[in-house]
Structure formats: structure tokens, C-alpha cells
Amino acid sequence: MKRTLGLLGPLLLAALALAQAPAPLSPAEKEEAAKIYFDRCAGCHGVLRKGATGPALDPKKMAEKGVEYLKAVIFGGLPGGMPDWGRQGILKEKDIELLARFLLEQPPSPPVPTFEEIRKTWKVHVPPEKRPTKPLHNRNWQNFFGQVLRDTGQVAIIDGDKKELVTIVPTGFATHILRSSATGRYFMAIGRDGKASLIDLWMNPPQVVAESKPCLDARSIESSKFKGYEDKYAVVGCYWPPTMVVLDGLTLEPLGRVRIYV
Ligand code: HEC
Structure with missing residues (x-):
């Protein structure tokens, strides 16, 4: 027993x-x-x-x-x-x-979009040749501020001279940061979901003129500022897939992708 x-x-x-x-x-x-x-x-x-x-x-x-x-x-x-x-x-x-x-189980591996799939996310709302050749408003756009409204997926544009809200533009899920382009005419926004938006401050009111989604999870965007390359390119830093994606600076067309590691 x-x-x-x-x-x-x-x-x-x-x-x-x-x-x-x-x-x-x-x-x-x-x-x-x-x-x-x-x-x-x-x-x-x-x-x-x-x-x-x-x-x-x-x-x-x-x-x-x-x-x-x-x-x-x-x-x-x-x-x-x-x-x-x-x-x-x-x-x-x-x-x-x-x-x-x-959390007890193995993490599922998120899908890795192909470069072709990334390119399909590219949309130009106002092509560069149709954009204004001078500002369509009398505000001092060189003193505009951009304020990320993270949880609503928007960016507020503020007139720094007049301390007035100019407009609020939609940019996508959990907007993470904003960068000014080299000329200062554009703001670039990147969402945590990897969506990049190009905002033209010369429009009245400023609006998103192009977008693309180079990855599924991103944290950073920057525009080319080196002499001779002003506003020519933008680069997005992606968490997933772990890549850097180079975009056209005026249309956000995905041009190339560098794998960091996987
Ligand atoms: C803002 C950043 C942040 C977010 C968002 C976040 N965490 Fe955490 N988490 C932390 C930090 C920092 C610690 C360590 C804190 C400490 O030890 O005091 C932690 C600790 C933990 C731990 C304990 C780990 C251990 O070894 O004991 C668990 C479990 C956890 N997080 C799960 C989650 C889950 C699930 C979510 C989403 C619902 C989440 N976390 C979202 C920052 C975060």
C-alpha cells in the first residue's frame, strides 16, 4: 500500500x-x-x-x-x-x-511585408507639380509648431506668432513623432503602426499631401538635410520588420529597404 x-x-x-x-x-x-x-x-x-x-x-x-x-x-x-x-x-x-x-506561450512571429506590399501602401493626395508655388495663406509658416495628438492619431498645427490653432490633420494610429523637412515647408509624421504622412504647410489649411506605410511598427522619421539633398529623401526607422526604409522626400514613395537584422 x-x-x-x-x-x-x-x-x-x-x-x-x-x-x-x-x-x-x-x-x-x-x-x-x-x-x-x-x-x-x-x-x-x-x-x-x-x-x-x-x-x-x-x-x-x-x-x-x-x-x-x-x-x-x-x-x-x-x-x-x-x-x-x-x-x-x-x-x-x-x-x-x-x-x-x-505571455506563457511562444510569441507569434508577425508577418514581414515584402517590398512590393510596402509600395502598395503609397498614396499621393496632391502630387508635387499640383502643390502651391507659394504659401496660400498669410501666416508665418516658418514659425508653425506641430503638436502630436498621439491617442487620436492626429497632428495639430499651431501658429507660433499668433498662438493660434491653425488646423488638425489626421495622421494615423498612435502618431509617434514629427520632423520638419530641410526647407521647413513640410512636416513629416510617423505613427507607431509605421504610417508616414507628409504635411504641406503651404496649403490652406495645411494638409496631408502624401502617405505610405513602410513597416508595421516604427518610431522615427527624418528628412535629408545635407546640402544638395534638401527634402530629397526621407528615412523611416522600423521596429518591425527591423529595417530602415528610404522614401522620396516629396512623395513618400518607398525607394529602398535596408534590413538591420532578423
Ligand atoms: C511604458 C512602458 C511599458 C509598457 C507600455 C508595458 N510595460 Fe510591462 N514593464 C515595463 C517596465 C519598465 C517593467 C519593469 C518594471 C519594474 O521591474 O519595476 C515592466 C514589467 C513587466 C512585467 C514583469 C516582468 C518580470 O519579469 O517580472 C510584465 C509581466 C509586463 N511588464 C507585462 C506587460 C504587458 C502585458 C503589457 C501590455 C499590457 C506591458 N507590460 C506594457 C514597461 C512597460
Whole structure:
């Protein structure tokens, strides 16, 4: 009897652990979790969870910490800069539970768009030859400010002389930063979703004249400022796929892509 129990003991424990382990995510749940993760977490922890400003979230390490710990951290945050998603009411309990289970599994690899697919995202709303040859308003456009309205995916243009709001232009999901072109005539915006927008400050009111989406996750854009190359090119720094994409400075046409690593 004693011997049988000796064998049964570890078996029972293993069965108990299995019963407590959260169920693997269904394909639909995985898709949902990946979307929330991409929107809310990838910016700090990386699309592939390898860490950025937040630590790497390795599935093995996450499993050791356990699903209850993960739920508590996602709900209440951590002092070192992890937001309290649940307490702030941004994520619901079911989202938190889903994310906690998602972190136990291997991260799905996001798709890598081909260069041809990237080129198809390119749209010119007003071609360079149809743009004004002088400003269509009397404001001092050289003293315009651009203010990123991140959560609404917009950019506010402000007249620095008059301290007036000139206009608000749509630029896309979670607009990240703005850069002024070399001549100062254009503002370039890049969204966290990789969408680049070119805003012509000479239009009345200023508006987006071209756009393209060189990647799925980006953080930076810059225009060429070297003498002889003013406003000729723009370059976008992408997190996913880890690339730099060179665009035409006046139309945002994708011209080339450099892989950084994969
Ligand atoms: C603003 C940046 C930021 C965002 C966005 C963010 N985190 Fe964090 N996260 C951090 C930082 C920084 C830490 C480390 C904090 C500390 O140790 O005090 C952390 C820690 C964690 C930990 C604990 C890791 C460990 O080893 O104990 C988990 C789990 C986690 N984050 C999950 C998430 C999830 C899930 C999301 C999305 C809902 C998310 N984080 C969004 C910055 C962020």
C-alpha cells in the first residue's frame, strides 16, 4: 500500500499541476491577445518580447513566475515604469487574463511585408507639380509648431506668432513623432503602426499631401538635410520588420529597404 502511494504521489502532483496550468490559447484568442499586446505592450517590451525600455518577457521565465503574478503585474503595474493597466481601467479583467496566458506561450512571429506590399501602401493626395508655388495663406509658416495628438492619431498645427490653432490633420494610429523637412515647408509624421504622412504647410489649411506605410511598427522619421539633398529623401526607422526604409522626400514613395537584422 505504502509503495503504491509512493508512486501515486508524484503522479497526483503532476496531474494537479496540469489541472492548474492555464489552457493553451485557441487561435482566435491568440489573435486577440497578439493585437492587444501589439497596441499596448510591444512599444516597451518589443514585438517579439525581447525587451526594449521594459524587460524581455521570456515565456519560460513568465511560466516560472506564474499566471497569478502576471495578472497582478498587468493589473497593478510595477514601480520601475510598468503601467497599471487594470487599475487605470484601460484593460478589462478578461483582457488581463488573456495577456497573462499569452505571455506563457511562444510569441507569434508577425508577418514581414515584402517590398512590393510596402509600395502598395503609397498614396499621393496632391502630387508635387499640383502643390502651391507659394504659401496660400498669410501666416508665418516658418514659425508653425506641430503638436502630436498621439491617442487620436492626429497632428495639430499651431501658429507660433499668433498662438493660434491653425488646423488638425489626421495622421494615423498612435502618431509617434514629427520632423520638419530641410526647407521647413513640410512636416513629416510617423505613427507607431509605421504610417508616414507628409504635411504641406503651404496649403490652406495645411494638409496631408502624401502617405505610405513602410513597416508595421516604427518610431522615427527624418528628412535629408545635407546640402544638395534638401527634402530629397526621407528615412523611416522600423521596429518591425527591423529595417530602415528610404522614401522620396516629396512623395513618400518607398525607394529602398535596408534590413538591420532578423
Ligand atoms: C511604458 C512602458 C511599458 C509598457 C507600455 C508595458 N510595460 Fe510591462 N514593464 C515595463 C517596465 C519598465 C517593467 C519593469 C518594471 C519594474 O521591474 O519595476 C515592466 C514589467 C513587466 C512585467 C514583469 C516582468 C518580470 O519579469 O517580472 C510584465 C509581466 C509586463 N511588464 C507585462 C506587460 C504587458 C502585458 C503589457 C501590455 C499590457 C506591458 N507590460 C506594457 C514597461 C512597460
